[in-house]
Amino acid sequence: MVGAAAVIIPLIVSPITADAYFLPKLLAARAAVAGLLVIVAIAAATGRLHLRRTPLDIPLALFVASALISTVFASNKNLAVFGSYGRFEGLLTIALYALLFWLAVQSLASARSAILVLRLLLGAAFVVALVSIVQVVVASTSGSMPAETGVSFGGFLRGYGTFGSPNALGAFLAMVLPLAVWEVLAATSSSDRLVGANLVVVLSIALVLTFSRTAWFAGAVAVLAVFVAAVPARRRVVVVALCVLAGAAIVGSAQLIRSPNAPSVVRATQGRLLSLDAPASTSSGQFRLHVWLDTLRLIESRPLFGYGPDSFGLVYPRFQSGNWSPGYIIDRAHSELLDVAAAQGLVGLATYLMLLIAVARAFWRSRHQLQSLALIAGGAAYVACTAINFSYLPSALMFWIYLAAAVTIWSPPEWRPVIGFRPTVRRLWGLVAAVTAALSLAVLVVAPYLADLSYRQAIDAAQRGRVHEARTSVQVARALAPWQTTYAVLAGTLALRPGPGGQPSAGADLPAARRAFLDAIKLGTSSAAAYRYLAEADAGLGLREQAMAAARAAVELNRFDPENQAELNRLTASPG
Numbered sequence: 230m231v232g233a234a235a236v237i238i239p240l241i242v243s244p245i246t247a248d249a250y251f252l253p254k255l256l257a258a259r260a261a262v263a264g265l266l267v268i269v270a271i272a273a274a275t276g277r278l279h280l281r282r283t284p285l286d287i288p289l290a291l292f293v294a295s296a297l298i299s300t301v302f303a304s305n306k307n308l309a310v311f312g313s314y315g316r317f318e319g320l321l322t323i324a325l326y327a328l329l330f331w332l333a334v335q336s337l338a339s340a341r342s343a344i345l346v347l348r349l350l351l352g353a354a355f356v357v358a359l360v361s362i363v364q365v366v367v368a369s370t371s372g373s374m375p376a377e378t379g380v381s382f383g384g385f386l387r388g389y390g391t392f393g394s395p396n397a398l399g400a401f402l403a404m405v406l407p408l409a410v411w412e413v414l415a416a417t418s419s420s421d422r423l424v425g426a427n428l429v430v431v432l433s434i435a436l437v438l439t440f441s442r443t444a445w446f447a448g449a450v451a452v453l454a455v456f457v458a459a460v461p462a463r464r465r466v467v468v469v470a471l472c473v474l475a476g477a478a479i480v481g482s483a484q485l486i487r488s489p490n491a492p493s494v495v496r497a498t499q500g501r502l503l504s505l506d507a508p509a510s511t512s513s514g515q516f517r518l519h520v521w522l523d524t525l526r527l528i529e530s531r532p533l534f535g536y537g538p539d540s541f542g543l544v545y546p547r548f549q550s551g552n553w554s555p556g557y558i559i560d561r562a563h564s565e566l567l568d569v570a571a572a573q574g575l576v577g578l579a580t581y582l583m584l585l586i587a588v589a590r591a592f593w594r595s596r597h598q599l600q601s602l603a604l605i606a607g608g609a610a611y612v613a614c615t616a617i618n619f620s621y622l623p624s625a626l627m628f629w630i631y632l633a634a635a636v637t638i639w640s641p642p643e644w645r646p647v648i649g650f651r652p653t654v655r656r657l658w659g660l661v662a663a664v665t666a667a668l669s670l671a672v673l674v675v676a677p678y679l680a681d682l683s684y685r686q687a688i689d690a691a692q693r694g695r696v697h698e699a700r701t702s703v704q705v706a707r708a709l710a711p712w713q714t715t716y717a718v719l720a721g722t723l724a725l726r727p728g729p730g731g732q733p734s735a736g737a738d739l740p741a742a743r744r745a746f747l748d749a750i751k752l753g754t755s756s757a758a759a760y761r762y763l764a765e766a767d768a769g770l771g772l773r774e775q776a777m778a779a780a781r782a783a784v785e786l787n788r789f790d791p792e793n794q795a796e797l798n799r800l801t802a803s804p805g
Contacts, residue, residue, distance in 0.1 A: 231333045232349045234261035235630050239353040242391050246681040247688060248315060250393025251622050255317050256674045258325060258626045263666040265332035270662035283334055283636050284591040288584040289327050295577040296323045296538055303537020304544055307712055308753030312539040314715035317622055319539045326629045333633035343637035347408060354405045355428055358435030361390035361398060365438045388438035397621030399444025400614035402436040404607040407451040411603035414459050447613040451606035458602045517563045519553045524562040528570045535574035542755035552789035558755055565615035591639045604635040680709035684716055691723060699723050714754035721745030725762050733769050742766040757787035761796045768800060776800055
């Protein structure tokens with residue numbers, strides 16, 4: 230089951246749903262956890278249940294407990310539990326990470342089985358890397374891209390494979406690349422060495438094409454650590470010096486050899502390399518510095534337990550000091566440490582650091598083994614990527630499976646049989662666990678998938694002008710996943726049918742629009758447009774005071790969007 234998850238989760242996409250990348254991986258992980266729970270239930274019912282403790286159990290439990298406490302005191306509890314659409318980093322996902330790790334550890338009987346899971350993960354990474362390379366090659370023949378965005382650099386597409394985000398793919402590839410290098414170094418035959426070398430080359434090319442500087446640096450340092458550990462001690466200084474000189478030569482050649490006739494991917498890579506000497510001077514570097522400074526003030530405002538998981542996009546506008554990302558909602562601090570502190574407060578940050586220390590201590594017991602060093606190097610590369618970016622769901626799920634296999638290799642299994650219960654009680658607990666897993670599949674896997682499928686159908690119907698069909702589809706989506714703010718916003722927008730200026734059309738259903746927008750706000754939407762459209766609906770219904778309040782809320786949520794201020798000014802200027 231763990232091996233299947235290691236292959237399926239990285240590869241799964243769903244082109245027929247609105248979210249083609251993050252949601253399918255989330256649902257696949259939930260299905261994997263449900264399957265592992267069924268296996269545990271069967272073992273409990275038959276009296277063969279043995280549990281294994283790991284050095285991460287207590288720190289991980291404390292981290293989840295911190296997330297639970299922050300959810301209780303969250304600024305919006307629905308958002309804190311389920312997470313925002315497209316991120317899904319609420320309490321349920323935090324608990325999912327913990328269960329995925331813990332159940333995977335219980336399922337890995339030995340280091341041999343853990344190595345098998347890691348090799349399956351490498352196989353999946355190879356396929357993802359190939360997909361990413363093909364994406365970039367095809368895009369390079371389809372026209373130029375914007376200069377620097379989340380999915381482009383230097384007019385070139387940044388590869389994202391099946392992960393939906395270049396930074397997510399970069400973090401994943403930086404994590405598994407040291408392990409691929411270890412496979413080459415540990416190979417005992419020419420064929421194994423050739424297969425491993427092919428894997429390293431393909432992963433490296435895909436990593437370069439993500440144009441993620443953090444992933445480049447983290448992956449390079451992790452690979453260097455493996456190479457240094459593999460050579461005799463007397464030669465390590467020479468190897469490090471040669472690697473540093475090689476890196477300097479690559480950056481230097483990017484500065485000196487800049488031919489306008491070079492392929493666009495080469496010129497884009499050169500431009501990205503040149504930004505390494507002063508990353509803070511780039512637009513993305515400046516963006517991060519501004520957001521980090523604003524986030525420190527956000528954390529200071531509620532330092533103990535934070536604002537709740539995945540609530541950053543709803544809270545940050547109150548502390549945003551400039552229009553750092555025109556046209557986009559800033560829903561992450563772009564630093565995992567700051568994100569954890571904003572969501573779970575300093576208590577949560579302390580438990581997160583305890584968890585990292587526990588990982589280091591687990592590794593330390595087998596630090597003299599090259600494979601163990603490759604595993605910790607990959608884990609450190611992933612953590613380094615999230616420290617400058619943040620935790621993306623597709624790569625985070627893989628990290629916890631990777632970590633479960635690593636801990637199994639670092640710490641010999643210490644199985645403890647669960648005894649002391651009568652056969653009838655054991656069967657009852659097994660039945661309860663099986664029923665819980667089945668219900669979880671229905672509520673947390675099947676229903677969300679069908680909901681997003683209906684949401685996609687609503688979007689497609691709206692684009693074709695079939696408003697009635699779109700409204701029916703989005704109502705189905707809301708019934709299946711009533712916690713999703715995005716579905717409620719679309720339902721309100723379809724009922725309002727705003728024209729070019731944002732005012733309701735002649736066929737607008739103002740009461741239905743108002744109800745949907747109020748639901749979206751209650752659920753925790755961070756869309757200022759939802760408040761602005763609510764103001765329009767309220768004004769059309771003659772609810773002037775409510776319309777003014779909604780317009781002010783839109784400005785507070787995004788005061789840098791001129792449409793929000795224009796709506797407030799229009800309502801203020803209109804006769805009472």
